[in-house]
Amino acid sequence: MAATGSAVGLGNIWKFPYVAGSNGGGAFVLVYLVCILLIGVPVMMAEVLIGRRGRQSPINSVRDVVLESGADSRWRHVGWVGVSAGMLILSFYAVIAGWALSYIFAMASGELAGVNGDSAAAVFAGLLADPVRLIFWQSLFMLLCVLVVVGGVKKGLGVAVEILMPLLFFMLLLLLGLSYFQGNFAAAWHFLFSFNIELLTWRGVLEAMGQAFFTLSIGMGAIMAYGAYMPQKVNIGKTILIVAFFDSLVAIVSGLIIFSIVFGTQGIEPSAGPGLMFISLPVAFANMSGGLLIGCAFFVLVSIAAWSSAISLLEPCVAWLIEAKDVGRTNANLLLAGFAWLLGIGSVLSFNVWSDIQLAGFTFFDFLDFLTTNIMLPLSGLLIALFVGYAVKPEFINLEMDDISPIMLKVWRVSLRYIAPVAISAVFVMGIYDKFFS
Numbered sequence: 001m002a003a004t005g006s007a008v009g010l011g012n013i014w015k016f017p018y019v020a021g022s023n024g025g026g027a028f029v030l031v032y033l034v035c036i037l038l039i040g041v042p043v044m045m046a047e048v049l050i051g052r053r054g055r056q057s058p059i060n061s062v063r064d065v066v067l068e069s070g071a072d073s074r075w076r077h078v079g080w081v082g083v084s085a086g087m088l089i090l091s092f093y094a095v096i097a098g099w100a101l102s103y104i105f106a107m108a109s110g111e112l113a114g115v116n117g118d119s120a121a122a123v124f125a126g127l128l129a130d131p132v133r134l135i136f137w138q139s140l141f142m143l144l145c146v147l148v149v150v151g152g153v154k155k156g157l158g159v160a161v162e163i164l165m166p167l168l169f170f171m172l173l174l175l176l177g178l179s180y181f182q183g184n185f186a187a188a189w190h191f192l193f194s195f196n197i198e199l200l201t202w203r204g205v206l207e208a209m210g211q212a213f214f215t216l217s218i219g220m221g222a223i224m225a226y227g228a229y230m231p232q233k234v235n236i237g238k239t240i241l242i243v244a245f246f247d248s249l250v251a252i253v254s255g256l257i258i259f260s261i262v263f264g265t266q267g268i269e270p271s272a273g274p275g276l277m278f279i280s281l282p283v284a285f286a287n288m289s290g291g292l293l294i295g296c297a298f299f300v301l302v303s304i305a306a307w308s309s310a311i312s313l314l315e316p317c318v319a320w321l322i323e324a325k326d327v328g329r330t331n332a333n334l335l336l337a338g339f340a341w342l343l344g345i346g347s348v349l350s351f352n353v354w355s356d357i358q359l360a361g362f363t364f365f366d367f368l369d370f371l372t373t374n375i376m377l378p379l380s381g382l383l384i385a386l387f388v389g390y391a392v393k394p395e396f397i398n399l400e401m402d403d404i405s406p407i408m409l410k411v412w413r414v415s416l417r418y419i420a421p422v423a424i425s426a427v428f429v430m431g432i433y434d435k436f437f438s
């Protein structure tokens with residue numbers, strides 16, 4: 001449940017639709033699903049295994065598994081890429097979650113009543129143009145995360161994932177039904193599931209792979225940290241398959257809803273970028289009776305999903321600072337959340353005052369997103385696959401995986417040793433080449 005809470009977040013509802021939209025749909029979605037199954041699931045299982053074996057913060061769990069396996073001590077550094085990625089992701093994640101928070105009130109106040117494609121875009125542009133408002137909502141969101149992580153993860157997260165996540169899921173199904181009748185569902189289906197190989201670039205493949213890592217919360221230790229709490233008798237393979245299934249389902253359903261609206265409304269393009277969800281959904285809410293209330297509830301649930309994900313970005317770093325540097329829980333939180341908050345202001349400004357400043361052809365926000373999602377997470381995923389595939393003591397693997405059928409165990413090991421490393425490296429090289437040199 002907690003892993004699902006971490007996995008299902010803005011990555012599914014906000015990011016998946018707009019990245020799929022910018023990459024032409026169909027073929028991107030297929031590559032994304034293949035990456036989830038062939039790379040994501042095996043690496044996620046490996047992460048949980050390290051966490052459950054080490055039973056500490058990710059960095060220390062990795063260290064102990066390295067020691068106990070008698071592996072080369074340089075493997076210790078596997079945890080580092082991840083923890084730094086977590087901080088960087090949290091910095092911009094809180095900004096986007098702030099947008100969702102602000103939309104709760106934009107719905108409730110009637111600012112989004114009766115909008116069409118153009119006026120919804122104008123309301124969104126108005127929000128982006130105002131750094132003070134953006135910083136206010138970003139700060140509020142960060143504060144909410146700190147409150148839970150200070151209190152300890154278990155209590156706060158329990159309610160969120162057991163009651164509110166199913167509610168979010170139910171709400172998405174409701175919206176799916178509505179968009180089937182009111183939007184252009186057929187066009188959305190065609191866009192997401194027709195295989196248009198011409199529209200796919202290597203850069204798109206790299207983004208699909210990055211998105212698979214991002215959406216499953218792998219490659220930074222979040223899932224490792226949760227693995228540390230996982231009871232020994234729970235089956236890792238089954239659990240991870242279920243998490244990956246629901247995570248993908250939420251992404252696909254969100255995509256269908258959003259593109260039904262996009263293709264059924266004048267003036268919204270599938271390639272609209274990060275604002276896609278914030279422009280398209282209000283149009284749907286404006287067209288239904290009681291829509292403002294439903295919209296308000298929807299953005300509450302999205303904020304909660306973002307919150308249960310953001311917690312998993314903060315907790316591994318906090319846990320490490322407590323263990324390694326003997327810092328108290330409250331101080332560790334304030335220090336790290338403060339850092340992410342400060343860095344987040346760079347993302348805030350990249351949507352307005354700094355929108356012309358470019359780093360390697362990216363705005364600050366796009367740069368951090370690209371660096372973490374498409375470079376750091378796959379890189380750390382590659383290291384995790386190699387580490388568990390080659391360096392961890394077979395005894396540990398047999399102990400943690402004793403409830404998995406021998407065939408599945410074999411498939412998993414082949415994936416960690418050969419399929420995932422080769423696929424990640426190939427996509428990585430081709431994607432970077434395509435992005436920067438072609």
Ligand code: TRP
Pocket residue numbers: 006007008009010011012089213214215216217218219220222309310312313377
């Ligand atoms: N998976 C979350 C989402 O889809 C985001 C997230 C939470 C994440 N923890 C993570 C991404 C760790 C990468 C690594 O919104």
